[in-house]
Amino acid sequence: MSQPTLFWHRRDLRIHDNAGLYRALKAGGPVIPIFIFDYEILTQLPSEDARVVFIHNSVTELAEAYREHGGDLRVYYGKPLNVWDEIRKEYDLAAVYTNRDYEPYAKVRDLAVKELLAKHGVSFHDFKDHIIFESEEVQKNDGGPYTVYTPYWRKWKTMMESRMVPFEGGEVSFYLKPYPTEKYLKNLRQGKAKESIPTLAEMGFKEVKPDIPAKEVPRKVIRTYDETRDIPGVKGTSELSVHFRHGTVSIREKARKALGLNETYLKELVWRDFYSNILQAFPKVVDGPFREEYKAIPWENNEEQFKAWCEGKTGVPIVDAGMRQLNESGWMHNRVRMIVASYLTKHLLIDWRWGEAYFAEKLLDYELASNNGGWQWAAGCGTDAQPYFRIFNYDSQQKKFDKDYKYVKEWVPEYGTPDYPSEPLVEHKWGRERALRVYKEALAEARGEK
Ligand SMILES: Cc1cc2nc3c(=O)[nH]c(=O)nc-3n(C[C@H](O)[C@H](O)[C@H](O)COP(=O)(O)OP(=O)(O)OC[C@H]3O[C@@H](n4cnc5c(N)ncnc54)[C@H](O)[C@@H]3O)c2cc1C
Incomplete structure:
Protein backbone atom coordinates (compact mmCIF):
# COMPACT_ATOMS: atom_id res chain seq x y z
CA MET A 1 0.00 0.00 0.00
CA SER A 2 1.33 3.47 -0.85
CA GLN A 3 2.44 5.80 1.92
CA PRO A 4 -0.43 7.89 3.33
CA THR A 5 -0.56 11.68 3.40
CA LEU A 6 -2.07 13.17 6.55
CA PHE A 7 -4.27 16.23 6.50
CA TRP A 8 -4.42 18.08 9.82
CA HIS A 9 -7.68 20.02 10.45
CA ARG A 10 -7.55 22.97 12.84
CA ARG A 11 -9.49 26.17 12.04
CA ASP A 12 -11.09 24.56 9.02
CA LEU A 13 -13.64 22.07 10.30
CA ARG A 14 -15.14 21.33 6.89
CA ILE A 15 -14.40 19.32 3.75
CA HIS A 16 -16.00 21.70 1.28
CA ASP A 17 -13.78 24.37 -0.34
CA ASN A 18 -10.82 23.62 1.91
CA ALA A 19 -7.53 24.81 0.35
CA GLY A 20 -5.10 22.50 2.17
CA LEU A 21 -7.32 19.44 2.01
CA TYR A 22 -7.81 20.00 -1.73
CA ARG A 23 -4.05 20.04 -2.28
CA ALA A 24 -3.51 16.94 -0.14
CA LEU A 25 -6.21 15.02 -2.01
CA LYS A 26 -5.07 16.22 -5.41
CA ALA A 27 -1.52 15.07 -4.69
CA GLY A 28 -2.85 11.53 -5.05
CA GLY A 29 -3.43 10.06 -1.62
CA PRO A 30 -4.30 7.96 0.17
CA VAL A 31 -5.22 10.81 2.51
CA ILE A 32 -6.01 10.35 6.19
CA PRO A 33 -7.62 13.40 7.82
CA ILE A 34 -6.90 14.02 11.50
CA PHE A 35 -7.88 16.40 14.28
CA ILE A 36 -6.10 16.90 17.62
CA PHE A 37 -7.87 18.14 20.74
CA ASP A 38 -4.98 20.18 22.07
CA TYR A 39 -4.27 19.37 25.70
CA GLU A 40 -2.22 22.58 26.09
CA ILE A 41 -5.23 24.73 25.18
CA LEU A 42 -8.00 22.66 26.75
CA THR A 43 -6.41 22.48 30.20
CA GLN A 44 -6.58 26.26 30.43
CA LEU A 45 -10.36 26.36 29.93
CA PRO A 46 -13.18 25.99 32.47
CA SER A 47 -15.01 22.64 32.46
CA GLU A 48 -18.14 24.30 31.06
CA ASP A 49 -17.05 25.88 27.82
CA ALA A 50 -19.51 26.21 24.97
CA ARG A 51 -16.65 26.55 22.47
CA VAL A 52 -15.25 23.12 23.28
CA VAL A 53 -18.73 21.66 22.87
CA PHE A 54 -19.11 23.46 19.53
CA ILE A 55 -15.73 22.14 18.34
CA HIS A 56 -16.61 18.64 19.56
CA ASN A 57 -19.94 18.74 17.71
CA SER A 58 -18.26 20.08 14.57
CA VAL A 59 -15.56 17.39 14.68
CA THR A 60 -18.27 14.73 15.08
CA GLU A 61 -20.12 16.13 12.04
CA LEU A 62 -16.87 16.25 10.09
CA ALA A 63 -16.17 12.60 10.93
CA GLU A 64 -19.66 11.68 9.70
CA ALA A 65 -19.11 13.61 6.48
CA TYR A 66 -15.85 11.73 5.85
CA ARG A 67 -17.54 8.42 6.57
CA GLU A 68 -20.10 9.14 3.85
CA HIS A 69 -17.17 9.16 1.44
CA GLY A 70 -15.63 5.97 2.80
CA GLY A 71 -12.87 7.77 4.71
CA ASP A 72 -12.49 8.37 8.40
CA LEU A 73 -11.30 11.23 10.54
CA ARG A 74 -8.82 10.15 13.18
CA VAL A 75 -9.21 12.19 16.34
CA TYR A 76 -6.55 12.49 19.03
CA TYR A 77 -6.31 14.17 22.43
CA GLY A 78 -2.90 15.25 23.70
CA LYS A 79 -0.01 17.65 23.31
CA PRO A 80 0.34 18.12 19.55
CA LEU A 81 4.08 17.43 19.43
CA ASN A 82 3.66 14.16 21.38
CA VAL A 83 0.70 13.17 19.23
CA TRP A 84 2.71 13.79 16.06
CA ASP A 85 5.58 11.73 17.41
CA GLU A 86 3.14 8.84 17.86
CA ILE A 87 1.55 9.35 14.45
CA ARG A 88 4.84 9.34 12.60
CA LYS A 89 5.79 6.07 14.32
CA GLU A 90 2.42 4.54 13.46
CA TYR A 91 2.42 5.46 9.76
CA ASP A 92 5.04 5.44 7.08
CA LEU A 93 4.09 8.98 6.14
CA ALA A 94 4.47 10.52 2.70
CA ALA A 95 3.71 14.09 3.80
CA VAL A 96 1.60 16.25 6.10
CA TYR A 97 -0.71 18.98 4.81
CA THR A 98 -2.54 21.65 6.78
CA ASN A 99 -3.92 25.20 6.60
CA ARG A 100 -2.01 28.05 8.19
CA ASP A 101 -2.90 29.45 11.61
CA TYR A 102 -1.46 32.91 12.30
CA GLU A 103 -1.67 33.12 16.10
CA PRO A 104 1.66 33.16 17.93
CA TYR A 105 1.03 29.93 19.86
CA ALA A 106 0.04 28.12 16.67
CA LYS A 107 3.10 29.36 14.79
CA VAL A 108 5.46 28.01 17.46
CA ARG A 109 3.51 24.72 17.60
CA ASP A 110 3.58 24.28 13.83
CA LEU A 111 7.27 25.01 13.57
CA ALA A 112 8.01 22.38 16.23
CA VAL A 113 5.86 19.81 14.38
CA LYS A 114 7.49 20.69 11.07
CA GLU A 115 10.96 20.22 12.56
CA LEU A 116 10.01 16.93 14.18
CA LEU A 117 8.64 15.60 10.89
CA ALA A 118 11.63 16.89 8.93
CA LYS A 119 13.94 14.92 11.24
CA HIS A 120 12.14 11.80 10.08
CA GLY A 121 12.10 12.76 6.43
CA VAL A 122 8.43 13.83 6.28
CA SER A 123 7.56 17.08 4.54
CA PHE A 124 5.08 19.59 6.01
CA HIS A 125 2.98 21.73 3.63
CA ASP A 126 0.79 24.59 4.83
CA PHE A 127 -1.67 26.75 2.89
CA LYS A 128 -3.75 29.90 3.16
CA ASP A 129 -7.40 29.14 3.87
CA HIS A 130 -8.55 31.05 6.97
CA ILE A 131 -8.33 34.50 5.40
CA ILE A 132 -8.48 35.87 1.86
CA PHE A 133 -5.15 37.70 1.84
CA GLU A 134 -2.14 37.24 4.06
CA SER A 135 -0.31 40.30 5.30
CA GLU A 136 2.47 40.01 2.73
CA GLU A 137 -0.01 39.92 -0.15
CA VAL A 138 -1.55 43.33 0.60
CA GLN A 139 1.34 45.72 1.10
CA LYS A 140 1.76 49.45 0.60
CA ASN A 141 3.10 50.56 -2.77
CA ASP A 142 6.42 51.45 -1.17
CA GLY A 143 6.43 48.16 0.75
CA GLY A 144 5.44 47.27 4.29
CA PRO A 145 2.11 46.47 5.88
CA TYR A 146 -0.87 48.80 5.99
CA THR A 147 -1.82 50.12 9.41
CA VAL A 148 -4.91 52.09 8.37
CA TYR A 149 -8.05 50.30 7.22
CA THR A 150 -9.33 52.46 4.32
CA PRO A 151 -6.19 52.33 2.16
CA TYR A 152 -5.83 48.66 3.11
CA TRP A 153 -9.38 48.01 1.85
CA ARG A 154 -8.68 49.83 -1.43
CA LYS A 155 -5.54 47.81 -2.06
CA TRP A 156 -7.31 44.62 -0.95
CA LYS A 157 -10.02 45.25 -3.53
CA THR A 158 -7.51 46.05 -6.29
CA MET A 159 -5.67 42.81 -5.50
CA MET A 160 -8.89 40.86 -5.49
CA GLU A 161 -9.89 42.21 -8.90
CA SER A 162 -6.41 41.91 -10.39
CA ARG A 163 -6.71 38.25 -11.34
CA MET A 164 -10.02 37.01 -12.70
CA VAL A 165 -10.67 33.41 -13.74
CA PRO A 166 -13.65 31.69 -15.42
CA PHE A 167 -16.32 30.47 -13.01
CA GLU A 168 -19.87 29.16 -13.47
CA GLY A 169 -20.30 30.71 -16.90
CA GLY A 170 -18.87 34.06 -15.80
CA GLU A 171 -15.73 34.98 -13.93
CA VAL A 172 -14.54 35.27 -10.36
CA SER A 173 -11.46 36.52 -8.60
CA PHE A 174 -8.77 33.86 -8.48
CA TYR A 175 -8.55 34.59 -4.72
CA LEU A 176 -12.21 33.74 -4.13
CA LYS A 177 -12.30 30.70 -6.36
CA PRO A 178 -13.50 27.56 -4.55
CA TYR A 179 -11.27 24.52 -4.10
CA PRO A 180 -13.37 21.60 -5.39
CA THR A 181 -12.34 19.02 -2.79
CA GLU A 182 -15.38 16.89 -3.73
CA LYS A 183 -13.72 15.94 -7.03
CA TYR A 184 -10.88 14.13 -5.28
CA LEU A 185 -12.55 12.52 -2.27
CA LYS A 186 -11.90 9.13 -3.88
CA ASN A 187 -8.31 9.70 -2.72
CA LEU A 188 -9.28 9.42 0.93
CA ARG A 189 -7.88 6.33 2.57
CA GLN A 190 -10.87 4.01 2.78
CA GLY A 191 -11.84 2.26 5.97
CA LYS A 192 -12.80 2.79 9.56
CA ALA A 193 -10.27 4.29 11.97
CA LYS A 194 -9.24 2.25 14.96
CA GLU A 195 -10.20 4.79 17.59
CA SER A 196 -13.30 6.88 17.99
CA ILE A 197 -13.63 10.50 19.06
CA PRO A 198 -12.73 11.17 22.71
CA THR A 199 -15.82 12.19 24.65
CA LEU A 200 -16.19 15.57 26.31
CA ALA A 201 -16.21 13.86 29.71
CA GLU A 202 -12.94 12.05 28.91
CA MET A 203 -11.36 15.45 28.27
CA GLY A 204 -12.84 16.91 31.48
CA PHE A 205 -15.70 18.93 29.96
CA LYS A 206 -19.40 19.07 30.66
CA GLU A 207 -22.08 18.96 28.01
CA VAL A 208 -23.60 22.43 27.52
CA LYS A 209 -25.87 23.55 24.72
CA PRO A 210 -24.26 26.34 22.72
CA ASP A 211 -26.65 28.50 20.75
CA ILE A 212 -25.07 28.36 17.30
CA PRO A 213 -26.39 30.50 14.44
CA ALA A 214 -27.08 28.90 11.06
CA LYS A 215 -24.33 28.60 8.46
CA GLU A 216 -26.61 29.95 5.76
CA VAL A 217 -27.70 33.57 6.02
CA PRO A 218 -30.93 34.75 4.34
CA ARG A 219 -30.00 36.82 1.28
CA LYS A 220 -32.16 39.63 2.62
CA VAL A 221 -29.93 40.05 5.68
CA ILE A 222 -26.91 40.62 3.47
CA ARG A 223 -28.83 42.75 0.97
CA THR A 224 -30.04 45.15 3.67
CA TYR A 225 -26.92 44.80 5.86
CA ASP A 226 -25.82 48.43 5.46
CA GLU A 227 -29.18 49.61 6.83
CA THR A 228 -29.58 47.16 9.70
CA ARG A 229 -26.10 46.24 10.89
CA ASP A 230 -25.98 48.86 13.64
CA ILE A 231 -29.32 48.06 15.24
CA PRO A 232 -28.75 45.51 18.01
CA GLY A 233 -32.48 44.87 18.51
CA VAL A 234 -32.92 43.35 15.05
CA LYS A 235 -31.25 40.38 13.37
CA GLY A 236 -29.40 42.62 10.96
CA THR A 237 -25.96 40.98 10.81
CA SER A 238 -24.89 37.59 9.51
CA GLU A 239 -23.85 36.05 12.87
CA LEU A 240 -21.34 33.96 10.96
CA SER A 241 -18.39 34.88 13.18
CA VAL A 242 -18.30 31.59 15.09
CA HIS A 243 -18.26 29.73 11.77
CA PHE A 244 -15.46 31.88 10.34
CA ARG A 245 -13.48 31.35 13.52
CA HIS A 246 -13.61 27.55 13.30
CA GLY A 247 -13.79 27.28 9.53
CA THR A 248 -17.17 25.56 9.54
CA VAL A 249 -17.94 27.80 6.55
CA SER A 250 -15.61 28.97 3.79
CA ILE A 251 -14.61 32.64 3.90
CA ARG A 252 -14.13 32.62 0.09
CA GLU A 253 -17.65 31.35 -0.49
CA LYS A 254 -19.21 33.95 1.80
CA ALA A 255 -17.13 36.75 0.26
CA ARG A 256 -18.14 35.61 -3.23
CA LYS A 257 -21.80 35.75 -2.27
CA ALA A 258 -21.36 39.16 -0.62
CA LEU A 259 -19.74 40.61 -3.75
CA GLY A 260 -22.90 40.77 -5.75
CA LEU A 261 -25.16 41.63 -2.84
CA ASN A 262 -23.65 44.25 -0.59
CA GLU A 263 -20.23 45.87 -0.57
CA THR A 264 -20.65 47.06 3.03
CA TYR A 265 -20.80 43.43 4.11
CA LEU A 266 -17.69 42.60 2.10
CA LYS A 267 -15.92 45.50 3.81
CA GLU A 268 -16.68 43.97 7.20
CA LEU A 269 -15.16 40.68 6.11
CA VAL A 270 -12.11 42.68 5.12
CA TRP A 271 -11.78 44.04 8.68
CA ARG A 272 -11.08 40.45 9.64
CA ASP A 273 -8.24 40.23 7.11
CA PHE A 274 -7.04 43.65 8.23
CA TYR A 275 -6.69 42.66 11.88
CA SER A 276 -5.06 39.39 10.90
CA ASN A 277 -2.63 41.48 8.83
CA ILE A 278 -1.86 43.58 11.92
CA LEU A 279 -1.24 40.52 14.08
CA GLN A 280 0.98 38.93 11.43
CA ALA A 281 3.00 42.10 10.87
CA PHE A 282 3.12 43.39 14.46
CA PRO A 283 3.02 40.41 16.84
CA LYS A 284 3.85 42.79 19.71
C1 LIG B 1 -14.04 45.09 21.39
C2 LIG B 1 -14.33 44.19 20.20
C3 LIG B 1 -13.97 42.84 20.26
C4 LIG B 1 -14.23 41.99 19.17
N1 LIG B 1 -13.84 40.65 19.24
C5 LIG B 1 -14.04 39.84 18.18
C6 LIG B 1 -13.63 38.48 18.22
O1 LIG B 1 -13.06 37.99 19.19
N2 LIG B 1 -13.90 37.70 17.13
C7 LIG B 1 -14.53 38.20 16.02
O2 LIG B 1 -14.75 37.44 15.06
N3 LIG B 1 -14.88 39.49 15.95
C8 LIG B 1 -14.67 40.33 16.99
N4 LIG B 1 -15.07 41.64 16.91
C9 LIG B 1 -15.60 42.16 15.63
C10 LIG B 1 -17.14 42.09 15.47
O3 LIG B 1 -17.77 42.62 16.59
C11 LIG B 1 -17.66 40.67 15.24
O4 LIG B 1 -16.93 40.05 14.20
C12 LIG B 1 -19.14 40.68 14.83
O5 LIG B 1 -19.91 41.31 15.82
C13 LIG B 1 -19.62 39.24 14.64
O6 LIG B 1 -20.98 39.22 14.32
P1 LIG B 1 -21.48 38.89 12.86
O7 LIG B 1 -20.87 37.60 12.40
O8 LIG B 1 -22.95 38.99 12.85
O9 LIG B 1 -20.84 40.05 12.03
P2 LIG B 1 -21.25 40.73 10.64
O10 LIG B 1 -21.56 42.14 10.91
O11 LIG B 1 -22.27 39.91 9.94
O12 LIG B 1 -19.89 40.72 9.84
C14 LIG B 1 -19.47 39.58 9.07
C15 LIG B 1 -18.11 39.13 9.50
O13 LIG B 1 -17.15 40.15 9.26
C16 LIG B 1 -16.13 40.09 10.26
N5 LIG B 1 -16.14 41.35 11.00
C17 LIG B 1 -17.14 42.23 11.13
N6 LIG B 1 -16.75 43.30 11.85
C18 LIG B 1 -15.48 43.06 12.21
C19 LIG B 1 -14.52 43.79 12.96
N7 LIG B 1 -14.77 44.99 13.49
N8 LIG B 1 -13.31 43.24 13.13
C20 LIG B 1 -12.99 42.04 12.59
N9 LIG B 1 -13.86 41.32 11.87
C21 LIG B 1 -15.08 41.82 11.68
C22 LIG B 1 -16.50 38.94 11.18
O14 LIG B 1 -15.79 37.79 10.75
C23 LIG B 1 -17.99 38.80 10.96
O15 LIG B 1 -18.48 37.51 11.25
C24 LIG B 1 -14.83 42.51 18.00
C25 LIG B 1 -15.20 43.86 17.97
C26 LIG B 1 -14.95 44.69 19.04
C27 LIG B 1 -15.35 46.15 18.98
Missing part, protein backbone atom coordinates in the same frame (compact mmCIF):
# COMPACT_ATOMS: atom_id res chain seq x y z
CA VAL A 285 0.15 43.81 19.84
CA VAL A 286 -0.59 40.54 21.66
CA ASP A 287 1.10 41.82 24.82
CA GLY A 288 0.68 45.55 24.66
CA PRO A 289 -0.49 48.64 22.84
CA PHE A 290 0.55 49.24 19.23
CA ARG A 291 1.16 52.87 20.19
CA GLU A 292 3.86 52.58 22.82
CA GLU A 293 2.93 55.83 24.57
CA TYR A 294 -0.33 54.25 25.74
CA LYS A 295 1.68 52.13 28.16
CA ALA A 296 1.77 55.29 30.27
CA ILE A 297 -2.00 55.46 30.95
CA PRO A 298 -2.51 55.19 34.73
CA TRP A 299 -5.52 52.89 34.73
CA GLU A 300 -7.85 53.03 37.73
CA ASN A 301 -8.48 49.27 37.50
CA ASN A 302 -11.18 49.28 40.16
CA GLU A 303 -11.98 45.60 40.68
CA GLU A 304 -15.53 46.16 41.93
CA GLN A 305 -16.36 48.29 38.92
CA PHE A 306 -14.82 45.69 36.64
CA LYS A 307 -17.02 43.01 38.24
CA ALA A 308 -20.10 45.19 37.72
CA TRP A 309 -19.14 45.66 34.07
CA CYS A 310 -18.62 41.92 33.58
CA GLU A 311 -21.97 41.11 35.15
CA GLY A 312 -23.88 43.79 33.27
CA LYS A 313 -24.66 45.82 36.39
CA THR A 314 -23.20 49.23 35.59
CA GLY A 315 -26.51 51.07 35.51
CA VAL A 316 -25.91 52.00 31.85
CA PRO A 317 -28.69 50.09 30.08
CA ILE A 318 -26.99 49.46 26.74
CA VAL A 319 -23.73 48.40 28.40
CA ASP A 320 -25.57 46.05 30.75
CA ALA A 321 -27.63 44.57 27.91
CA GLY A 322 -24.47 43.90 25.90
CA MET A 323 -22.62 42.25 28.75
CA ARG A 324 -25.59 40.07 29.59
CA GLN A 325 -25.99 39.08 25.95
CA LEU A 326 -22.32 38.05 26.02
CA ASN A 327 -22.64 36.13 29.29
CA GLU A 328 -25.82 34.34 28.27
CA SER A 329 -25.26 33.66 24.58
CA GLY A 330 -21.50 33.89 23.92
CA TRP A 331 -22.05 36.58 21.29
CA MET A 332 -22.51 40.35 21.35
CA HIS A 333 -23.62 42.72 18.62
CA ASN A 334 -20.71 44.67 17.08
CA ARG A 335 -22.14 48.12 17.82
CA VAL A 336 -22.55 47.13 21.46
CA ARG A 337 -19.04 45.60 21.61
CA MET A 338 -17.78 49.07 20.74
CA ILE A 339 -19.97 50.74 23.35
CA VAL A 340 -19.06 48.41 26.23
CA ALA A 341 -15.36 48.58 25.32
CA SER A 342 -15.48 52.36 25.27
CA TYR A 343 -17.26 52.49 28.62
CA LEU A 344 -14.67 50.20 30.21
CA THR A 345 -11.58 51.93 28.87
CA LYS A 346 -12.77 55.53 29.06
CA HIS A 347 -15.50 56.02 31.67
CA LEU A 348 -14.23 53.35 34.06
CA LEU A 349 -10.56 53.83 33.13
CA ILE A 350 -9.93 50.10 33.23
CA ASP A 351 -7.07 48.57 31.23
CA TRP A 352 -8.33 47.39 27.84
CA ARG A 353 -6.46 44.10 28.38
CA TRP A 354 -8.88 43.23 31.19
CA GLY A 355 -11.79 43.62 28.80
CA GLU A 356 -9.92 41.79 26.07
CA ALA A 357 -9.31 38.84 28.40
CA TYR A 358 -12.94 38.76 29.51
CA PHE A 359 -14.16 38.72 25.91
CA ALA A 360 -11.62 35.98 25.14
CA GLU A 361 -13.11 33.85 27.86
CA LYS A 362 -16.74 34.38 26.86
CA LEU A 363 -16.97 34.88 23.09
CA LEU A 364 -17.86 31.86 20.98
CA ASP A 365 -16.27 33.69 18.06
CA TYR A 366 -13.16 34.67 20.01
CA GLU A 367 -10.35 35.32 17.60
CA LEU A 368 -7.14 36.85 18.92
CA ALA A 369 -6.56 39.18 15.97
CA SER A 370 -10.08 40.66 15.78
CA ASN A 371 -10.55 40.84 19.53
CA ASN A 372 -7.21 42.51 20.11
CA GLY A 373 -7.86 44.87 17.19
CA GLY A 374 -11.32 45.76 18.49
CA TRP A 375 -10.05 46.48 21.99
CA GLN A 376 -7.06 48.51 20.89
CA TRP A 377 -9.35 50.48 18.59
CA ALA A 378 -11.71 51.28 21.47
CA ALA A 379 -8.91 52.25 23.84
CA GLY A 380 -7.31 54.46 21.20
CA CYS A 381 -3.97 52.64 21.28
CA GLY A 382 -4.24 50.51 18.14
CA THR A 383 -2.98 50.94 14.59
CA ASP A 384 -6.16 52.37 13.17
CA ALA A 385 -7.80 53.49 16.37
CA GLN A 386 -10.45 56.03 17.18
CA PRO A 387 -8.59 58.94 18.81
CA TYR A 388 -8.73 58.89 22.61
CA PHE A 389 -10.67 62.15 22.75
CA ARG A 390 -13.62 60.68 20.82
CA ILE A 391 -15.54 59.09 23.67
CA PHE A 392 -18.83 57.30 23.05
CA ASN A 393 -21.77 58.96 24.76
CA TYR A 394 -23.83 55.97 25.82
CA ASP A 395 -27.07 57.99 25.90
CA SER A 396 -26.63 59.18 22.31
CA GLN A 397 -25.74 55.63 21.23
CA GLN A 398 -28.90 54.39 22.95
CA LYS A 399 -31.05 57.00 21.20
CA LYS A 400 -29.49 56.38 17.84
CA PHE A 401 -29.38 52.59 17.77
CA ASP A 402 -31.97 51.33 20.28
CA LYS A 403 -34.34 54.20 20.76
CA ASP A 404 -37.29 52.03 21.82
CA TYR A 405 -35.09 50.05 24.25
CA LYS A 406 -36.02 46.85 22.46
CA TYR A 407 -32.52 45.40 22.85
CA VAL A 408 -32.16 46.62 26.42
CA LYS A 409 -35.47 45.08 27.47
CA GLU A 410 -34.58 41.78 25.86
CA TRP A 411 -31.44 41.36 27.97
CA VAL A 412 -32.18 43.46 31.08
CA PRO A 413 -35.69 42.44 32.17
CA GLU A 414 -35.59 44.58 35.33
CA TYR A 415 -34.85 47.73 33.32
CA GLY A 416 -37.49 50.35 34.13
CA THR A 417 -38.32 48.78 37.53
CA PRO A 418 -37.00 49.84 40.96
CA ASP A 419 -34.62 46.86 40.79
CA TYR A 420 -32.53 48.59 38.15
CA PRO A 421 -29.90 51.10 39.41
CA SER A 422 -31.07 54.69 39.19
CA GLU A 423 -27.55 56.02 38.62
CA PRO A 424 -24.77 54.74 36.39
CA LEU A 425 -21.55 53.55 38.01
CA VAL A 426 -19.74 56.41 36.29
CA GLU A 427 -21.80 59.12 34.67
CA HIS A 428 -20.96 60.26 31.12
CA LYS A 429 -19.95 63.88 31.58
CA TRP A 430 -17.79 63.29 34.62
CA GLY A 431 -16.28 60.10 33.20
CA ARG A 432 -15.55 61.73 29.87
CA GLU A 433 -13.78 64.68 31.44
CA ARG A 434 -11.71 62.45 33.70
CA ALA A 435 -10.72 60.22 30.78
CA LEU A 436 -9.74 63.22 28.64
CA ARG A 437 -7.60 64.65 31.42
CA VAL A 438 -5.90 61.37 32.34
CA TYR A 439 -5.23 60.28 28.74
CA LYS A 440 -4.03 63.73 27.71
CA GLU A 441 -1.59 64.13 30.59
CA ALA A 442 -0.19 60.60 30.36
CA LEU A 443 0.29 60.77 26.60
CA ALA A 444 1.89 64.21 26.75
CA GLU A 445 4.33 63.00 29.37
CA ALA A 446 5.12 59.83 27.44
CA ARG A 447 5.78 61.91 24.31
CA GLY A 448 8.05 64.18 26.26
CA GLU A 449 5.74 67.18 25.81
CA LYS A 450 5.58 67.96 29.52
